Amino acid sequence: MIETGEILQTMRMIQEENFDIRTITLGINLLDCSDPDADKCAARVYDKICKKAKDLVRTGEEIETEFGIPIVNKRISVTPVSLICQADPRPVARALDRAAKEVGVNFLGGYSALMHKGATLADERLLASIPEVLSETKLLCSSVNVASTRTGINMNAVREMGEIIKKTAEKTAGQDGLGCAKLVVFANAVEDNPFMAGAFCGVGEPECAINVGVSGPGVVKVALESVRNQPFDIIAETIKRTAFKITRVGQLVAREASQRLNIPFGIVDLSLAPTPARGDSVAHILTEMGLEMAGAPGTTAALALLNDAVKKGGVMASNHVGGLSGAFIPVSEDIGMIEAAAAGALTIEKLEAMTCVCSVGLDMIAIPGDTSAAAISGIIADEAAIGVVNNKTTAVRVIPAVGKKAGDRVEFGGLLGYAPVMPVNPMKNDAFIARGGRIPAPLHSLRN
Amino acid sequence: MTKALISVTGLDTTGIIASVATKLSEMNINILDITQTILDGYFTMMMVVDLDGANLGFDEINQRLQPVREAMNMTIHMQRMDIFDAMHRI
Numbered sequence: 001m002i003e004t005g006e007i008l009q010t011m012r013m014i015q016e017e018n019f020d021i022r023t024i025t026l027g028i029n030l031l032d033c034s035d036p037d038a039d040k041c042a043a044r045v046y047d048k049i050c051k052k053a054k055d056l057v058r059t060g061e062e063i064e065t066e067f068g069i070p071i072v073n074k075r076i077s078v079t080p081v082s083l084i085c086q087a088d089p090r091p092v093a094r095a096l097d098r099a100a101k102e103v104g105v106n107f108l109g110g111y112s113a114l115m116h117k118g119a120t121l122a123d124e125r126l127l128a129s130i131p132e133v134l135s136e137t138k139l140l141c142s143s144v145n146v147a148s149t150r151t152g153i154n155m156n157a158v159r160e161m162g163e164i165i166k167k168t169a170e171k172t173a174g175q176d177g178l179g180c181a182k183l184v185v186f187a188n189a190v191e192d193n194p195f196m197a198g199a200f201c202g203v204g205e206p207e208c209a210i211n212v213g214v215s216g217p218g219v220v221k222v223a224l225e226s227v228r229n230q231p232f233d234i235i236a237e238t239i240k241r242t243a244f245k246i247t248r249v250g251q252l253v254a255r256e257a258s259q260r261l262n263i264p265f266g267i268v269d270l271s272l273a274p275t276p277a278r279g280d281s282v283a284h285i286l287t288e289m290g291l292e293m294a295g296a297p298g299t300t301a302a303l304a305l306l307n308d309a310v311k312k313g314g315v316m317a318s319n320h321v322g323g324l325s326g327a328f329i330p331v332s333e334d335i336g337m338i339e340a341a342a343a344g345a346l347t348i349e350k351l352e353a354m355t356c357v358c359s360v361g362l363d364m365i366a367i368p369g370d371t372s373a374a375a376i377s378g379i380i381a382d383e384a385a386i387g388v389v390n391n392k393t394t395a396v397r398v399i400p401a402v403g404k405k406a407g408d409r410v411e412f413g414g415l416l417g418y419a420p421v422m423p424v425n426p427m428k429n430d431a432f433i434a435r436g437g438r439i440p441a442p443l444h445s446l447r448n
Numbered sequence: 449m450t451k452a453l454i455s456v457t458g459l460d461t462t463g464i465i466a467s468v469a470t471k472l473s474e475m476n477i478n479i480l481d482i483t484q485t486i487l488d489g490y491f492t493m494m495m496v497v498d499l500d501g502a503n504l505g506f507d508e509i510n511q512r513l514q515p516v517r518e519a520m521n522m523t524i525h526m527q528r529m530d531i532f533d534a535m536h537r538i
Contacts (some may be wrong), residue, residue: 002529006536007453007494010451011525068527082506171460252534 011068018218018280019173020070020244021107021253022273023072024060025194027201027209027266030079030110040088042095045084045435049076049099049108052208052263057104059260063253071253072215072415076100077199089126089134097137109184109199111142114189117151117438125365127157134179135171141197141437147187147384147392153439158384161185162377162433166400169369173402175408179366179401180331181261185380186389187394191265198395209219209266210258214250215273216242217282220306224288230310235289236309243270243313248381257427269323270314272306274334276417282327283336293348296335304357305328326359332412332419333364335398342420348379349425356386361395366410366419369402374433375424376400379431380382389442450499451480451529452506454513458522460491460511468495471516474536475509491522496529 014017033044037134053076060074076098085092093111100108111133113123130142144161145155165180172179182200191202194211202211223242227234249269274282283294286302307326315321328353331337340346348365355361361383367376380396387394399419401410406423451454456468465484472479484493502509510526517524 001481002532002536004494007455007532010532010535011455062506064509066528067531068525069531249531252530256530358527 003205010094013216013219014069014317016350017216017222018275018277019216020072021250022215022271023073023075023194024056024071024211024253024257025077025207025213026053026056026263027077027192028079029201029205029212030084030146031203034084034086036086037440038085038089039093041085041087042091045078045092046095046099049078049096050102050448053103053105055261056307057141059257061211062260063256067253067256067323069249069253073106075194075199076103076105076106076108076210076235077201078108078405079112079201079203080110080112080124082113082120083203086122088129089112090120090129093133093137093140097140100139105139105198107141108139109141109143109196110201111140112144112200115157116145116187117152117153119157125302127160127164127354129178130183130320131167132169133448134168134182135339135341138385141182141199143184143186143189143200145186145189146380147388149188149388150445152439152441153381153384153388154186155381155433155439157435158377159433159436161380162373162375165207165376166373169400169402176412177399177401178364178412181397181416183285183411184395184397187384188392190323190393194269195271195273195324195328197397205266210261210263211266211269212250212254212257212274213271213323214246215244215271217272217285218274218279219246219276221281221285224285224367226367232305236305239306241312243310244317247317265320267320267322268314268318270318270321270325272309272327274328274337276333276335276338278335281334281336281342282329284335287336289406291323293339293343293345295350299350300353300357303329303354307358322413324359328360328363329354329358330364330397331422332366332410332417334417338419339418341422347374348422350380354381355392355394361387363395363397363420364399364416365397366399366401366421367424368402368405368421371400371424372430374428374430377433378429379424385439391444452497452499452526453529453532454495454497455525456491456493456495456522457493458491460486460489461520464491464520465493465518468493468513469519471513472497474486475504475512477509
């Protein structure tokens with residue numbers, strides 16, 4: 001029998017400590033929708049998504065009510081569009097956005113290209129369309145994989161993405177560059193990630209799959225309040241126990257959704273995803289460990305411990321773990337990060353170091369509008385190098401704030417939050433980025 | 449068996465248990481366990497119930513508790529027991 005204290009703990013986690021399921025993401029394979037004619041392809045895509053995802057939102061809401069746990073987002077991830085559309089991909093983009101709206105999901109990811117070794121003609125067409133598509137659609141998210149440990153870094157794609165991020169920011173300048181919040185550049189992208197903007201349904205995935213991402217930095221922070229001044233062994237143990245409990249609920253929700261929708265369960269993503277709400281911050285877990293603000297010396301070590309303990313605690317709680325799995329450090333989506341960046345405690349360089357030890361990369365960072373495309377490409381190349389050499393996923397989601405300079409503020413609203421514009425190193429790198437070609441895969445890619 | 453936890457909290461008054469239990473009985477919901485205490489004048493009760501006898505959907509049961517909420521001025525939450533089992537039992 002469950003004890004009263006345990007029941008109250010669960011209720012407190014949900015009601016006071018912002019514990020929630022961040023997303024149920026339905027992966028849908030669209031390879032069978034391929035057609036040389038863009039409009040026919042778009043029509044098939046629309047029909048398939050509407051059919052497969054028609055019960056997703058309703059089922060998510062039912063589970064939410066019955067189990068008493070908020071499920072913040074219901075999302076869809078699809079096969080990278082550059083694999084299914086060999087013609088102009090814009091009609092498919094519009095069909096995806098319409099389908100997402102029709103089935104009522106919060107986001108749909110998969111306007112994507114995988115070009116870590118090189119680009120197909122379809123990849124090139126998709127890339128060129130990104131600024132226009134992200135400025136005209138609402139729910140569609142885009143991602144591009146430019147590097148992998150096995151193949152090295154495609155520096156041509158890195159160069160192009162710098163320009164595409166600039167153009168996307170300019171096309172959505174009226175909304176503080178919101179288009180760039182829906183665009184992420186990856187190294188070692190994963191096929192079953194339920195989180196946006198980088199979710200897509202990889203080619204190794206089944207016809208459909210349910211992937212669940214949990215969240216609960218507030219719960220971890222509160223748990224650590226009870227072990228103040230204790231050594232790190234105790235901190236790690238406390239995080240592990242908390243991560244286990246959080247992930248078990250993720251597993252329960254995933255299993256329930258899978259059964260009700262009759263769609264196979266894919267993975268639970270062992271994640272700590274913050275929101276801009278107070279009490280829902282990853283940065284505040286770091287400060288609870290004894291740092292004045294995120295960015296203080298020791299931040300990388302604190303994050304490394306957190307990230308590792310979340311995985312160790314979570315991995316026992318789910319029978320399939322996948323996705324990005326780890327702590328997220330988006331700047332605009334985390335009140336502690338926002339405060340640290342505004343106070344000058346947190347710089348892009350420090351964030352870069354932090355990405356070596358956490359789940360993704362430079363995320364939701366507003367940069368000055370006059371940052372050059374080459375500088376953005378340089379930032380992407382640096383992140384990709386970290387991912388490729390360390391055999392992990394890294395990503396860049398930066399938002400050039402058109403007409404704004406370091407210290408100004410951008411506002412995206414909702415879960416995407418707001419952020420101070422952070423300064424970028426002004427030294428030029430144009431000749432470096434102009435070279436193009438491929439940075440070879442590291443020696444440890446040869447593992448066979 | 450579909451087990452749910454019903455938590456009832458609010459200012460203590462006469463007849464809270466009776467009114468909740470009566471409503472559950474009307475819906476043919478069996479009570480499996482009750483813990484109840486008064487904390488600083490606040491009535492706090494947790495009931496574990498079996499929903500299978502009810503022949504009603506989860507939402508419908510929840511809605512039928514609404515008159516009790518209003519009459520007794522209580523906060524009543526109902527959620528599936530599985531979430532507590534998942535979190536606290538291996």
